Amino acid sequence: MAYVAVKGGERAITNAHKWLGEVRRGDTKIPELSVSQIREQMSLAVDRVMAEGSCFDPELAALAIKQARGDLPEAIFLLRAYRTTLPRFGFSQPVETAQMAVHRRVSAAFKDIPGGQVLGPTFDYTHRLLDFKLAAEGETEIDSAAQSYSEMPEELATIAQVFEHEGLLEIDGVNNNEDPPFDLTREPMSFPAERDQRLQALARGDEGFLLSLAYSSQRGWGNTHPLCGEIRMGEVSIGFIPDELGFEIELADVPMTECIMLSGFASIEGNAPQYTRGYGLTFGHNERKAMSMSIVDRALRARDMGGEVTAPCQDEEFVLYHSDVVEASGFVQHLKLPHYVDFQADLQFLRRLRSEFTQAKDALNQSSNEETKVAAQ
Amino acid sequence: MTNTINEKFVAFSDWTKIGRSAWISLLSKAPANEVTKLWEQVSRPDIENNAQIIRRPETGMVMVRGRIGGAGNSFNLGEMTVTRCAIRLASGETGISYVAGRNKAHARIAAIVDAMMQTTEFSNIAIDAILDPLEKSDREKKKANSRKAKATQVEFFTMVTGR
Known part of the structure; x- marks a missing residue:
C-alpha cells in the first residue's frame, strides 16, 4: 500500500x-x-x-x-x-456467575434443573407479529410485570454443579497460582492462543460473525453437537481490591448473560468419557451472542481435544483474526480513503502490459503470416 | 461476594459492625442521582467545605474478569468505568471512594460519607440520611426483580396419554 x-x-x-x-x-x-x-x-x-x-x-x-x-x-x-483515553485502576476479582441474581435461567438439556426454568423478559414465544399499539402516538399502556409472592433463591445451582458428583460434565480447572490472564488490550494477538485469550477475543467479537460461525458449525462445518446446558441472565457483583484499601469492595451489579453449551463426549487426559463444554459470557442481555460464543469456544478447542482442525470455526487464526468488528470494519472501509497513487501506479503498469501484449500479438501475427507464405510457396 | 450487603443487612442493623467494605460497596453501586439527591437533603456544606481533597475525582477503568467455563481460571471479559476520590475531613479521617460510572459528584460524596462513617460525630447522619435509604432502595429493587423472575418460572405438568 x-x-x-x-x-x-x-x-x-x-x-x-x-x-x-x-x-x-x-x-x-x-x-x-x-x-x-x-x-x-x-x-x-x-x-x-x-x-x-x-x-x-x-x-x-x-x-x-x-x-x-x-x-x-x-x-x-x-x-x-x-x-483508550482513560487510565486503568486495576483488575476485578473473577466474577462468580453461580451467585448471579438471576432474571432468566433456562436449560434446554435438563427440564428438572434445580431452581426451575425461569423465562425472564424474553422475546422467545412471542409471535413476531408487529405490534401497532407501539406505533400509536403518545404513551402506550404497558402491562406491568407480574410479581410472585415468593422470591428466587439467593443462588441457583449451575448445570455443572448439578452433575458434578457424577463427573458427567467436564470440570473447570482452577489453578490458584495462575499467571495473569492474557490481555488483548495490552498484548497483540499471538498463536497458539490459550483459552483465556480466545474467550477475551470472542467476548469482544462481532455478534454477526460469531453467529454465522456457530451456524456453520451446526450445519456440519466442524460440528460440536451442541446442547444448551444452561443460559442465565442477571446481575453479577463485581469485586475489586483497591490498593489503598487492601480489602475487597463491590463496584457494581453488572447485568451479564452466560451460556454453557454441552458438547460431544470426550475422554480428557485419560479420564472416563464426559460431556465437554463451550462457554459464553457477555455484558448485558445478549443471548444470541453468548450462545454463539459458547459454540465457537468449543469448536476452537478441537486442537486441545486431540481432534483435527478441518473447518473455519475450529481455526483459531481464522476466527480470532477476523472476529473484531472495529478491525474488520476499519480494514474494509479504509478502501474508500484516497488510493490515488496505487491507482496511478496500477494504470501505468496496466498500460505497459497492454502495449507489450499488443506488440507480442502483432509479432506473432507477422511471423505466422510469413510462415503461411513460406508454406504456400 | 454477591449479595453480601443484603445478607448482612438482614442480620444486622448496625453499620459499624457490618464494616467499611459494605458501606463503600453500597455507595459505589448506588445510582449517582440517588446519592447526589440524598446528599443535597443532608445540607451540611460545612462538612464538605472543611474537607480537604487528597485525590480529585478521577475516572478510569477496571478490567472485569470472568472465569473460564463459569468456575475455572480467569479471563479478561471487558472493562468498566470507575471514578475514585479521596478526601480528608477537618477532624482527620480519610474517606476513599470507588464508584461505578463517571459521575465525579457521586465519587466525591461517597468519599465524604466514608470519612463521616469513621467519626463518632457524623456517622449517624451518614447512616440515617444516606446509607439506610440507599440500602432500602437497593433491597427493594432486587426484591422486585426477584419476584418478577419468580413469576416467569415454568410450572410443568405432564399430559397423561391414552392407554
Missing part, C-alpha cells in the same frame, strides 16, 4: 460533517432523542455496544449510539476509542 500526503478538502470535510449533524438530528419538528431514552428504551442495542466495545458504561454506550445515528459498529468504535 502506498500512502501520500494529500492536502485540501478541509472546507468540503467541514461542510460534510455539518450536513451529517443535520441528518443525524433528522426532522426538527420531531422531538430529539435523549441519551437516557436510548439507554432505557434501546437497551439491547446499548448492551451490544458495551459488549463489543468492551466497556461497561450504559450512558456512554447510549451516547455513542446517538452520535453514530444508530450504526452499532460505529458506536462500538467510538466507545473503544474513548476507553
Whole structure:
C-alpha cells in the first residue's frame, strides 16, 4: 500500500460533517432523542455496544449510539476509542456467575434443573407479529410485570454443579497460582492462543460473525453437537481490591448473560468419557451472542481435544483474526480513503502490459503470416 | 461476594459492625442521582467545605474478569468505568471512594460519607440520611426483580396419554 500526503478538502470535510449533524438530528419538528431514552428504551442495542466495545458504561454506550445515528459498529468504535483515553485502576476479582441474581435461567438439556426454568423478559414465544399499539402516538399502556409472592433463591445451582458428583460434565480447572490472564488490550494477538485469550477475543467479537460461525458449525462445518446446558441472565457483583484499601469492595451489579453449551463426549487426559463444554459470557442481555460464543469456544478447542482442525470455526487464526468488528470494519472501509497513487501506479503498469501484449500479438501475427507464405510457396 | 450487603443487612442493623467494605460497596453501586439527591437533603456544606481533597475525582477503568467455563481460571471479559476520590475531613479521617460510572459528584460524596462513617460525630447522619435509604432502595429493587423472575418460572405438568 502506498500512502501520500494529500492536502485540501478541509472546507468540503467541514461542510460534510455539518450536513451529517443535520441528518443525524433528522426532522426538527420531531422531538430529539435523549441519551437516557436510548439507554432505557434501546437497551439491547446499548448492551451490544458495551459488549463489543468492551466497556461497561450504559450512558456512554447510549451516547455513542446517538452520535453514530444508530450504526452499532460505529458506536462500538467510538466507545473503544474513548476507553483508550482513560487510565486503568486495576483488575476485578473473577466474577462468580453461580451467585448471579438471576432474571432468566433456562436449560434446554435438563427440564428438572434445580431452581426451575425461569423465562425472564424474553422475546422467545412471542409471535413476531408487529405490534401497532407501539406505533400509536403518545404513551402506550404497558402491562406491568407480574410479581410472585415468593422470591428466587439467593443462588441457583449451575448445570455443572448439578452433575458434578457424577463427573458427567467436564470440570473447570482452577489453578490458584495462575499467571495473569492474557490481555488483548495490552498484548497483540499471538498463536497458539490459550483459552483465556480466545474467550477475551470472542467476548469482544462481532455478534454477526460469531453467529454465522456457530451456524456453520451446526450445519456440519466442524460440528460440536451442541446442547444448551444452561443460559442465565442477571446481575453479577463485581469485586475489586483497591490498593489503598487492601480489602475487597463491590463496584457494581453488572447485568451479564452466560451460556454453557454441552458438547460431544470426550475422554480428557485419560479420564472416563464426559460431556465437554463451550462457554459464553457477555455484558448485558445478549443471548444470541453468548450462545454463539459458547459454540465457537468449543469448536476452537478441537486442537486441545486431540481432534483435527478441518473447518473455519475450529481455526483459531481464522476466527480470532477476523472476529473484531472495529478491525474488520476499519480494514474494509479504509478502501474508500484516497488510493490515488496505487491507482496511478496500477494504470501505468496496466498500460505497459497492454502495449507489450499488443506488440507480442502483432509479432506473432507477422511471423505466422510469413510462415503461411513460406508454406504456400 | 454477591449479595453480601443484603445478607448482612438482614442480620444486622448496625453499620459499624457490618464494616467499611459494605458501606463503600453500597455507595459505589448506588445510582449517582440517588446519592447526589440524598446528599443535597443532608445540607451540611460545612462538612464538605472543611474537607480537604487528597485525590480529585478521577475516572478510569477496571478490567472485569470472568472465569473460564463459569468456575475455572480467569479471563479478561471487558472493562468498566470507575471514578475514585479521596478526601480528608477537618477532624482527620480519610474517606476513599470507588464508584461505578463517571459521575465525579457521586465519587466525591461517597468519599465524604466514608470519612463521616469513621467519626463518632457524623456517622449517624451518614447512616440515617444516606446509607439506610440507599440500602432500602437497593433491597427493594432486587426484591422486585426477584419476584418478577419468580413469576416467569415454568410450572410443568405432564399430559397423561391414552392407554
